Amino acid sequence: MFDAAREKTRLWLLILIGVVATLLGQTHAREIFAPSPDESGEIAASTPASTGEFYDGDRYDVPDSLLAANSGARWNNGWRTADGKFASPNGAGRSGAAAEQSVWDAVAQKPGWSVIEGQVGVRNASGQLRYYDGAAVSPRGRVIGLEVKSGSATKTPAQRAFDSGVNTQNPAIGVGQNQGLEIGRSLEIRR
Secondary structure, eight states, rough: OOOHHHHHHHHHHHHHHHHHHHHOOOOOOHHHHOOOOOTTTTTOOOHHHHHTTOOOSSSTOGGGBBBBSSSSEESSSSEEESSBBBBBBBBBTTTTHHHHHHHHHHHSSSSTOOOEEEEEEEETOOOOOHHHHEEEEESSSSSEEEEOOOOOOOOOOOHHHHTTTOOOTBBBEEEEGTTOEEEEEEEEEEE
């Protein structure tokens, strides 16, 4: 009984190691997770594969299969530039820019609707500042602040709190180049 439970635990552990190794892009799970003792019985020093220094000497590097085809972005807890900033795997520009553009195109195709592309800065009644990804203007002139989320991105708690207080009776007022704009509603669009 004890040996069967132990063997089952060992099997699950090996499966888990294989999954983690696959996610890390490594094929030699034994080399990564269980370095074998050298002849003296001591555990061998870390190998390049076990420390992540497997590809070109950059400790946090990834295999070429995780490089974005059209940009210098690499996968490191999300697509990122060499200096660690979020990036788009589809080329130059901000992460999510392609999703935003598809939303702008869809809004512009609706009869009577127009779109304000790019960041729209607004303040609420308490003076809190918020930047929407853009805004849609209805045929009746009502303005909706648009927050476009792609992939697994979600609104921050501050964005949710700000948006919950925006309505036609308590609009967010445009600032800077958006001065005079009144956003009476906000909308999150998932792409």
